[in-house]
Amino acid sequence: MSSADEQSPVRKFLATMDKLPPCAGLVYHGLRSDPGNGAVTLRGLAASSRSPRVASENFSTPFLLAILTRTGRDLAPLAGNPSEQETVLLPGTVLVDVERFTLASPRLEVCIFEEISMAEAATIPPEWPVSRETLKDFIQSGIDTAFAEGSVNVASPGKFIADLPR
Numbered sequence: 001m002s003s004a005d006e007q008s009p010v011r012k013f014l015a016t017m018d019k020l021p022p023c024a025g026l027v028y029h030g031l032r033s034d035p036g037n038g039a040v041t042l043r044g045l046a047a048s049s050r051s052p053r054v055a056s057e058n059f060s061t062p063f064l065l066a067i068l069t070r071t072g073r074d075l076a077p078l079a080g081n082p083s084e085q086e087t088v089l090l091p092g093t094v095l096v097d098v099e100r101f102t103l104a105s106p107r108l109e110v111c112i113f114e115e116i117s118m119a120e121a122a123t124i125p126p127e128w129p130v131s132r133e134t135l136k137d138f139i140q141s142g143i144d145t146a147f148a149e150g151s152v153n154v155a156s157p158g159k160f161i162a163d164l165p166r
Contacts, residue, residue, distance in 0.1 A: 069089060
């Protein structure tokens with residue numbers, strides 16, 4: 001690898017992300033098309049938000065991924081727009097589908113994915129619901145709350161609804 005490759009903006013950004021501590025939690029990513037079933041390995045960065053409203057651009061997408069991440073990096077403290085509550089998912093992140101359900105209002109198919117880690121034993125962070133039914137209820141409650149809060153300004157159109165980098 002040349003020194004020019006080592007200094008590329010993407011490599012610098014990834015090196016910076018590696019310095020941030022992993023942030024386990026529930027994040028969202030909106031999609032215009034069905035993500036399918038099975039496992040997804042991210043080949044690039046994926047923006048997600050702790051807010052389902054931000055992630056779906058005010059619930060304008062037909063699909064909403066609810067992702068239980070173990071290694072996402074919380075960018076909100078560093079962001080120019082902290083209200084986006086951004087968590088970035090890094091290349092190599094493996095997501096496995098867990099469950100789907102459809103909401104009537106907002107009209108939305110919610111696809112629950114969980115990040116699995118190949119490097120360490122899969123432990124469940126203590127704040128995650130332990131059963132699928134509890135998890136589904138927890139996610140639906142968060143979406144209902146965000147839906148009731150009203151629209152947000154979409155500061156970066158397309159950022160949270162881009163296709164997943166597969």
